[in-house]
Amino acid sequence: MDTKLLNIALADDDEDDRMLFSEAIDEIGIRTKLSLFKHGQELMDYLTLPNIVLPNLIFLDLNMPIKNGMQCLKEIRQNPDLKDLCIAIYSTSSSEKDVEETFLNGANIYLNKPNNFVKLQASVERVLQLNWQYHTSNLNKDTFLFRI
């Protein structure tokens, strides 16, 4: 189990955010493989390719051009092949309305984009740990809701 690689996808239109995120994830002691996407449509095109290894965890920005995070979330939850994927929303918005709406549409984790690198690293690490526990332990996936 220790040698298992955690497959992670991030869809975010901001190049700096993508870069910071991949730096943060590199420095965490969990072995990961990160795939980056510039917008929601690119992510959805990838997820619906035949015979790919699906990510264990997807980070979704909410505000993206072409297809936003909320649309992706709904599409993923409605697709029988993808509906069980674990989804973390990764957004600057901290409005209660956004948080609640994403949970209602099936998000598992709501992560506010932290404003500094150290915090980002700590938050990403926490999300990965939680996701790992839900993959390997007997925890109830129906109530997998966290706000970080």
Add this chain to the structure above:
Amino acid sequence: MTFFVKYDFDLACKTLLKEHLDAFDVTYSLGSLGEVKIKGGLSDEQRNSLTTSLKRYGIEILDGQKITLVERIKSAIDELLKDKDLKSIKVSTYLSDTLHYSYAHLSSVFSESTYTSIENYIILRKVDLAKELICNTDLTLTEIAFKLNYSSVAHLSGQFKKTTGLTPSSFQRIMSKKIKHTVNPKT
């Protein structure tokens, strides 16, 4: 028509196991922590057919090496949280007595392969149980706190908020809305 069911995970699994084992005409007993003892053992053919039939339910027969210490620690923790009589025992004493290793050893093995500590895992598991009780029962938060051996409601609420980022009441609100939302996505 839409309706909801509440299920006892442990009982469901045990009943399933029993039904499948009964089909094999063997004498067996089910222990705690997912242990099955079969008198005389199974033939390879029986074992394969049991493996296939249980696989549908997400139940897997673990081979000798695969029963890692980590999984035994997790099952032991589940037992501990379920059993009212064990509440007064210290976790470290309980785990080292049950699994016959020193707590220091258990704790380092656990942290190495799960990226978290036993203490944090127990908190996560307790909060998970609290979530389940909030969703599936009419118990008040006070009753849930007592059931899960928290010293007070405030302690439960605090730990719940710290772990999930949500207060128990906002979690409850979201979950009840979510159920309505899933039943009728248009509203």
